[in-house]
Amino acid sequence: MKSKYxxxxxxxxxxxxxxxxxxxxxxxxxxxDFAVVMKKDKTVKAAGSWVKAKSYEINKENRTFSFYLEDTxxxxxxxxxxxxxxxxxxxxxxxxxxxxxxxxxxxxKEILTKCPSKYEGDNxxxxxx
Amino acid sequence: xxxxxxxxxxxxxxVLAVIMYFLNYRGYxxxxxxxxxxxxxxxxxxxxxxxxLWHAILSHSYEYKYVYDYxxxxxxLGHLLSTFWGGQEGSFMLWLLLSTIIGLILQSYSAKRGDLxxxxxxxxxxxxxxxxxxxxxxxxxxFAYIWTEPVFVSAKHIxxxxxxxxxxxxxxxxxxxxxxxxxxxxxxxxxxLTTSGISVNQxxxxxxxxxxxxxxxxxxxxxxxxxxxxxxxxxxxxFAMAAMMKNDYKDWVRQSFPWVLAGVxxxxxxxxxxxxxxxxxxxxxxxWAWDPVENSSLIPWLIGIASVHTLLVQRKSQAKGGIGKFxxxxxxxxxxxxxxxxxxTFLTRSxxxxxxxxxxxxxxGMLVYLFLVIFIGAFFVLGFGTxxxxxxxxxxxxxxxEGLLSRELALFTAAIVLSASALIVFVGTSxxxxxxxxxxxxxxxxxxxxxxxxxxxxxxxLLIKWKHSKGQELLKKSVFSISASIIFTVVVAIFGGVxxxxxxxxxxxxxxxxxxxxxxxxKIIRGNMKMLGAYVAHIGIxxxxxxxxxxxxxxxxxxxxxxxxxxxxxxGYKMTFEGWQAxxxxxxxxxxxxxxxxxxxxxxxxVMYIAxxxxxxxxxxxxxxxMTKDLYISPVGYDEGNSSGQSVSLSVGQETNIDGVSxxxxxxxxxxxxxxxxxxxxxxxxxxxxxKGDKSYTVEPLIEGSMGNFKYVPADVKExxxxxxxxxxxxxxxxxxxxxxxxxxxxxATQPKEVLSIQASIxxxxxxxxxxxxxxxxxxxxxxARRLKESLI
Numbered sequence: 031m032k033s034k035y036x037x038x039x040x041x042x043x044x045x046x047x048x049x050x051x052x053x054x055x056x057x058x059x060x061x062x063d064f065a066v067v068m069k070k071d072k073t074v075k076a077a078g079s080w081v082k083a084k085s086y087e088i089n090k091e092n093r094t095f096s097f098y099l100e101d102t103x104x105x106x107x108x109x110x111x112x113x114x115x116x117x118x119x120x121x122x123x124x125x126x127x128x129x130x131x132x133x134x135x136x137x138x139k140e141i142l143t144k145c146p147s148k149y150e151g152d153n154x155x156x157x158x159x
Numbered sequence: 160x161x162x163x164x165x166x167x168x169x170x171x172x173x174v175l176a177v178i179m180y181f182l183n184y185r186g187y188x189x190x191x192x193x194x195x196x197x198x199x200x201x202x203x204x205x206x207x208x209x210x211x212l213w214h215a216i217l218s219h220s221y222e223y224k225y226v227y228d229y230x231x232x233x234x235x236l237g238h239l240l241s242t243f244w245g246g247q248e249g250s251f252m253l254w255l256l257l258s259t260i261i262g263l264i265l266q267s268y269s270a271k272r273g274d275l276x277x278x279x280x281x282x283x284x285x286x287x288x289x290x291x292x293x294x295x296x297x298x299x300x301x302f303a304y305i306w307t308e309p310v311f312v313s314a315k316h317i318x319x320x321x322x323x324x325x326x327x328x329x330x331x332x333x334x335x336x337x338x339x340x341x342x343x344x345x346x347x348x349x350x351x352l353t354t355s356g357i358s359v360n361q362x363x364x365x366x367x368x369x370x371x372x373x374x375x376x377x378x379x380x381x382x383x384x385x386x387x388x389x390x391x392x393x394x395x396x397x398f399a400m401a402a403m404m405k406n407d408y409k410d411w412v413r414q415s416f417p418w419v420l421a422g423v424x425x426x427x428x429x430x431x432x433x434x435x436x437x438x439x440x441x442x443x444x445x446x447w448a449w450d451p452v453e454n455s456s457l458i459p460w461l462i463g464i465a466s467v468h469t470l471l472v473q474r475k476s477q478a479k480g481g482i483g484k485f486x487x488x489x490x491x492x493x494x495x496x497x498x499x500x501x502x503x504t505f506l507t508r509s510x511x512x513x514x515x516x517x518x519x520x521x522x523x524g525m526l527v528y529l530f531l532v533i534f535i536g537a538f539f540v541l542g543f544g545t546x547x548x549x550x551x552x553x554x555x556x557x558x559x560x561e562g563l564l565s566r567e568l569a570l571f572t573a574a575i576v577l578s579a580s581a582l583i584v585f586v587g588t589s590x591x592x593x594x595x596x597x598x599x600x601x602x603x604x605x606x607x608x609x610x611x612x613x614x615x616x617x618x619x620x621l622l623i624k625w626k627h628s629k630g631q632e633l634l635k636k637s638v639f640s641i642s643a644s645i646i647f648t649v650v651v652a653i654f655g656g657v658x659x660x661x662x663x664x665x666x667x668x669x670x671x672x673x674x675x676x677x678x679x680x681x682k683i684i685r686g687n688m689k690m691l692g693a694y695v696a697h698i699g700i701x702x703x704x705x706x707x708x709x710x711x712x713x714x715x716x717x718x719x720x721x722x723x724x725x726x727x728x729x730x731g732y733k734m735t736f737e738g739w740q741a742x743x744x745x746x747x748x749x750x751x752x753x754x755x756x757x758x759x760x761x762x763x764x765x766v767m768y769i770a771x772x773x774x775x776x777x778x779x780x781x782x783x784x785x786m787t788k789d790l791y792i793s794p795v796g797y798d799e800g801n802s803s804g805q806s807v808s809l810s811v812g813q814e815t816n817i818d819g820v821s822x823x824x825x826x827x828x829x830x831x832x833x834x835x836x837x838x839x840x841x842x843x844x845x846x847x848x849x850x851k852g853d854k855s856y857t858v859e860p861l862i863e864g865s866m867g868n869f870k871y872v873p874a875d876v877k878e879x880x881x882x883x884x885x886x887x888x889x890x891x892x893x894x895x896x897x898x899x900x901x902x903x904x905x906x907x908a909t910q911p912k913e914v915l916s917i918q919a920s921i922x923x924x925x926x927x928x929x930x931x932x933x934x935x936x937x938x939x940x941x942x943x944a945r946r947l948k949e950s951l952i
Binding site: 045048049052053055056057058059060073075082083084085086087088089093114115119 | 579582583586587590591594595596597598600601604605718775776795796805806807808809810813815894916
């Protein structure tokens with residue numbers, strides 16, 4: 031009876047240990063301050079808004095898409111994404127990129143665009159009529 | 160208004176039914192009839208409310224915010240019907256409707272089985288009460304009027320006859336960026352309209368429409384099936400509660416068993432349909448991405464499957480008298496299944512996953528968030544509180560152990576392994592709550608060994624007998640399966656070039672499970688077909704895992720640019736882009752690719768279009784389904800040919816640098832806007848300063864012509880070997896997109912090239928994924944038929 035519990039306990043400890051280890055290994059933190067993102071040498075998820083005033087580029091030969099992203103404090107960084115412009119990028123209000131900051135720009139492996147309801151938000155201003 | 164009243168009355172009836180059922184359980188004989196009347200009244204009211212919502216959608220009553228937000232006039236009937244569950248309010252409504260109907264079946268089921276009804280129905284109706292509160296006017300009411308909270312309604316959706324009304328002018332807003340006009344719909348405007356004798360339905364004549372990604376057949380049937388699975392998870396919870404209320408743990412096992420089986424069968428089907436939709440519609444080439452929304456319905460499913468195995472042991476061990484084995488495990492698993500469904504709802508509906516999921520659900524607000532927390536908390540405390548209260552009694556009733564080589568222990572281990580699998584998904588999916596996220600490798604690496612163990616257990620548990628089994632006997636019985644699976648694995652490894660040890664182990668264990676079940680199933684087919692369920696389900700899961708191995712690990716993909724008329728080869732297919740045509744009344748564009756594989760010819764047409772709904776480019780893949788593999792063509796982009804260079808977007812004053820040449824956007828030449836609207840000839844230009852070395856040149860690419868018939872005039876800078884053309888320019892913001900290409904390159908190809916960019920991939924044996932799950936679901940229902948008979952004994 032006793033040995034059964036010890037055996038079960040050992041299995042559970044091994045399982046939880048393995049899970050904990052893999053969790054820390056594959057763990058990605060949300061980092062919304064780009065000043066921190068630019069210093070870190072780790073894969074993070076960074077959320078910001080697309081700086082539409084700055085130029086963006088679609089490079090067909092290398093299949094990259096680059097643009098500028100700004101966080102809430104006004105830090106701006108260049109993002110280069112390996113792939114084509116995402117489905118609803120132009121109407122996105124906020125963009126979440128997953129990747130690492132290296133060599134002066136953010137290498138994004140993944141882009142997630144958030145499109146809240148179109149008619150909400152601050153961009154609707156009174157016309158003064 | 161009527162809808163809200165009906166729902167409020169239903170809530171009242173539900174509360175009444177809970178109280179009456181509870182009183183009946185406490186010994187008041189005469190309350191049972193009242194409870195039944197109250198439940199049926201509630202059911203009728205819920206069905207009426209659902210009918211009212213459908214009626215509002217079909218009659219385009221845009222006075223309801225829900226109808227305005229999720230439907231429009233141009234939706235065909237099928238999509239209008241599925242608008243019902245297109246948004247958050249409606250999906251709660253669907254959950255409520257399906258639960259109510261299941262409750263009707265449950266009521267007549269439990270009424271035939273002794274004193275079961277009051278206990279089971281009291282708990283079940285309590286769960287319904289929470290759902291009714293959710294759709295009540297306080298929270299996510301689908302019958303909320305559009306003006307109760309200010310909403311900006313696009314001027315396009317307003318009856319133009321009223322746009323010039325003087326009082327309306329105070330409510331008109333315009334967005335400088337998109338140059339669109341909006342009407343602020345609020346209570347003030349509502350009263351102004353009412354005074355003028357205009358109804359809101361006359362005023363707002365079109366809606367926003369449904370997200371184009373949901374305009375798909377699979378989206379019409381996936382949510383109802385998934386929510387049927389969610390609704391059915393309430394039943395085992397109710398049975399477990401009923402058992403604890405009576406402190407009798409014998410009958411509930413066989414009484415709840417058919418419900419548990421049917422529930423996991425339907426939930427499994429629902430999850431699969433979601434995966435199939437992603438594969439067919441979203442175009443990223445897969446069916447499962449460990450997305451939180453997918454995961455959150457997988458967790459209760461795994462726990463439900465775990466409970467099937469231990470319930471079977473308890474039922475079997477009851478033959479000796481007593482309550483049987485794993486009574487506590489079963490109570491815990493059945494309680495957890497429903498609590499995890501609620502947790503899934505919390506994760507996906509409370510807005511906590513805001514940044515983590517592609518299924519971006521809008522933040523529902525603090526009140527709903529709190530209510531969801533209370534919902535889970537209440538059922539958690541109710542379930543586990545009662546369990547702790549009965550714990551001592553249950554511990555005293557425990558039965559002695561069986562030998563190590565017993566089917567009981569194998570099934571229990573299976574349940575533990577399935578729970579571990581659920582825990583992995585739970586941890587990964589909950590990570591965003593502590594502002595973390597995990598990469599998908601976390602799931603893949605953790606689940607791999609689990610799949611191997613499941614394969615071994617799956618086969619082994621059926622070979623060993625109940626109670627005790629001898630090692631020698633076991634070996635003799637498994638000769639066929641072990642040799643067959645070794646031969647299978649060796650053949651697949653050699654021909655498929657499998658070298659990864661983990662994959663070989665996975666193949667071996669899955670094949671073992673497959674052959675064991677196949678052998679038994681063949682024996683049974685000659686005997687009693689009713690006993691077939693478990694084996695069919697296990698064969699299904701083995702086929703499914705083989706499909707996952709093939710499609711996930713051995714999928715190949717390739718990015719390609721197809722120039723019109725020029726064949727290119729990939730994966731043995733000769734692909735030729737032949738041009739595009741408009742489909743769906745010109746709303747979408749199909750890009751035709753001619754395929755040739757060893758003389759076999761066919762066409763495949765991925766689709767792209769700009770959706771008006773969210774002003775975005777949508778891409779739909781084209782799939783050539785085959786028995787052994789799918790060819791999956793995902794469109795990436797299309798280039799009309801006059802722009803083979805790079806795209807650059809600039810505002811006035813900005814500059815960019817291309818191959819050492821700097822290009823500055825100096826100024827914008829305003830077109831004559833009056834002419835633009837009257838249809839006359841106009842000209843728009845962008846003055847650019849090009850600097851190469853210490854020399855600079857000024858050029859001006861143009862757009863000229865009349866509305867709807869523009870010509871793009873590029874400018875060459877021969878010294879810098881650049882050709883610059885305007886792609887698009889916004890006269891308001893003066894922001895322009897340019898296409899910059901090399902002149903020399905242009906000259907090589909005299910004809911403009913039309914290029915279709917695609918991602919082509921080969922998905923080996925993906926059809927086994929779907930077939931496997933369908934077989935598994937079939938197995939569940941064969942078992943339901945058998946266990947339903949047993950539940951009456």
